[in-house]
Amino acid sequence: MQDNLNQKDRVYFEVRDYECDIQGIVNNAVYQNYLEHARHQFIKSRGLDFAEITAQGIYLVLIKAELDYIQSMHSGDAFYIQSSIERVSKLKLNFLQKVHRTDNDQLILSAKMTVTSTTKEGKPIVDHLVAS
Amino acid sequence: MQDNLNQKDRVYFEVRDYECDIQGIVNNAVYQNYLEHARHQFIKSRGLDFAEITAQGIYLVLIKAELDYIQSMHSGDAFYIQSSIERVSKLKLNFLQKVHRTDNDQLILSAKMTVTSTTKEGKPIVDHLVAS
Amino acid sequence: MQDNLNQKDRVYFEVRDYECDIQGIVNNAVYQNYLEHARHQFIKSRGLDFAEITAQGIYLVLIKAELDYIQSMHSGDAFYIQSSIERVSKLKLNFLQKVHRTDNDQLILSAKMTVTSTTKEGKPIVDHLVAS
Amino acid sequence: MQDNLNQKDRVYFEVRDYECDIQGIVNNAVYQNYLEHARHQFIKSRGLDFAEITAQGIYLVLIKAELDYIQSMHSGDAFYIQSSIERVSKLKLNFLQKVHRTDNDQLILSAKMTVTSTTKEGKPIVDHLVAS
Numbered sequence: 202m203q204d205n206l207n208q209k210d211r212v213y214f215e216v217r218d219y220e221c222d223i224q225g226i227v228n229n230a231v232y233q234n235y236l237e238h239a240r241h242q243f244i245k246s247r248g249l250d251f252a253e254i255t256a257q258g259i260y261l262v263l264i265k266a267e268l269d270y271i272q273s274m275h276s277g278d279a280f281y282i283q284s285s286i287e288r289v290s291k292l293k294l295n296f297l298q299k300v301h302r303t304d305n306d307q308l309i310l311s312a313k314m315t316v317t318s319t320t321k322e323g324k325p326i327v328d329h330l331v332a333s
Numbered sequence: 334m335q336d337n338l339n340q341k342d343r344v345y346f347e348v349r350d351y352e353c354d355i356q357g358i359v360n361n362a363v364y365q366n367y368l369e370h371a372r373h374q375f376i377k378s379r380g381l382d383f384a385e386i387t388a389q390g391i392y393l394v395l396i397k398a399e400l401d402y403i404q405s406m407h408s409g410d411a412f413y414i415q416s417s418i419e420r421v422s423k424l425k426l427n428f429l430q431k432v433h434r435t436d437n438d439q440l441i442l443s444a445k446m447t448v449t450s451t452t453k454e455g456k457p458i459v460d461h462l463v464a465s
Numbered sequence: 466m467q468d469n470l471n472q473k474d475r476v477y478f479e480v481r482d483y484e485c486d487i488q489g490i491v492n493n494a495v496y497q498n499y500l501e502h503a504r505h506q507f508i509k510s511r512g513l514d515f516a517e518i519t520a521q522g523i524y525l526v527l528i529k530a531e532l533d534y535i536q537s538m539h540s541g542d543a544f545y546i547q548s549s550i551e552r553v554s555k556l557k558l559n560f561l562q563k564v565h566r567t568d569n570d571q572l573i574l575s576a577k578m579t580v581t582s583t584t585k586e587g588k589p590i591v592d593h594l595v596a597s
Numbered sequence: 598m599q600d601n602l603n604q605k606d607r608v609y610f611e612v613r614d615y616e617c618d619i620q621g622i623v624n625n626a627v628y629q630n631y632l633e634h635a636r637h638q639f640i641k642s643r644g645l646d647f648a649e650i651t652a653q654g655i656y657l658v659l660i661k662a663e664l665d666y667i668q669s670m671h672s673g674d675a676f677y678i679q680s681s682i683e684r685v686s687k688l689k690l691n692f693l694q695k696v697h698r699t700d701n702d703q704l705i706l707s708a709k710m711t712v713t714s715t716t717k718e719g720k721p722i723v724d725h726l727v728a729s
Binding site for chain 4: 349350351353357366369370373377382383384388407408409
């Protein structure tokens with residue numbers, strides 16, 4: 202249940218005009234930007250900085266993305282992304298991410314993003330994220 | 334088989350530096366830009382201009398995206414996207430899209446993008462695309 | 466003096482990882498996104514919604530941009546943009562925009578962005594913005 | 598005269614739909630993407646790869662951008678960017694860049710982009726670019 206999730210795992214956003222396309226709605230690709238930012242904030246809240254681990258040569262890479270686009274968003278819309286994780290294997294985990302409108306909690310988009318570490322050095326990171 | 338697909342349904346690209354992120358590789362979200370451009374070129378080759386049909390009030394919207402990220406790409410890499418379609422229902426169709434390196438045809442990314450028309454006015458467009 | 470400017474004309478941001486490029490710093494083009502968002506928030510605080518006036522056929526367009534890049538920003542950096550305006554002519558105005566770090570107020574970027582309305586219908590909007 | 602410039606310093610583009618905003622025209626910030634790509638292609642044609650020199654720790658950074666937006670571009674428009682350089686000082690040079698429509702050579706945007714190397718190690722690069 203969403204209500205059981207930690208509220209600190211919500212990241213709040215507001216749609217900026219430059220993120221909308223000729224249809225006047227948030228472009229499909231922009232949701233992947235939002236989701237990435239929410240994942241990196243999630244990791245940061247567990248003490249891991251994405252830019253830092255990248256500089257250390259530990260690469261977390263997306264290997265599969267599944268996005269269900271349920272509603273469109275327009276200029277100025279306020280929303281939040283709730284993220285949680287589940288382990289898939291030693292080096293692999295899923296981020297389950299949901300985009301909701303801030304004012305009425307309506308579901309905008311639901312995503313399952315599978316991330317892996319490309320080297321064994323990533324295992325402690327995956328362990329740490331799943332345990333926390 | 335890829336070889337049975339029409340070569341004209343290939344759109345050629347080259348990675349630009351601003352499309353790469355702090356990992357030095359093409360950012361995940363940018364692939365959705367590439368794929369959208371390839372879909373719109375596909376539609377255009379069937380006589381439909383995305384900006385024009387949008388201006389007419391006929392909206393084709395993405396409702397589901399599934400992307401398998403197989404390899405990374407770096408600055409300057411040349412690649413092409415091959416697209417084909419399959420009908421799912423009256424108003425819905427799948428774009429099957431594959432990103433390949435130009436020099437050795439290696440598979441970079443494979444995607445199934447489900448698109449629908451939000452109004453009945455879109456049905457002739459879906460019919461036209463599937464028939465052509 | 467910056468201190469004389471209205472604090473409500475500050476828009477606060479935080480650098481997101483996808484806005485950084487292979488140099489590990491915010492890409493030059495991204496500052497124009499930030500500045501546009503700050504201008505649209507400025508206009509909104511004066512009762513004008515950019516998406517709405519665009520839908521009404523009143524186009525405010527950028528005709529000249531001058532940006533001085535003074536410092537770089539990295540992943541996670543917090544900053545704010547302070548905007549003010551000055552009239553240039555009947556249909557034209559300058560946005561004077563400064564990007565500062567939130568923690569120490571250091572200047573990151575300074576910009577003068579000249580905006581005009583392409584039709585006479587834009588004159589009341591320019592009048593309203595300058596007067597308010 | 599533009600005609601005296603080397604034709605090989607032209608980089609050709611076509612507007613992609615995702616580069617257009619709610620006004621239906623190419624977003625202002627996107628021109629900086631185009632211009633950066635044209636500069637990096639210019640450098641590459643002189644034997645310097647931007648990603649490679651960055652990896653070597655030699656940073657070429659933009660310190661000033663002046664852009665005159667003369668015409669708008671829409672979905673599908675074909676254009677080219679012509680670049681030339683002039684030395685400003687030991688470590689600093691200007692890129693003079695013009696965006697023209699491909700079909701009728703109309704001027705879309707004119708820019709002067711001042712680039713510097715942040716370390717002395719960049720001097721041979723600036724020398725090489727100006728000499729070539």
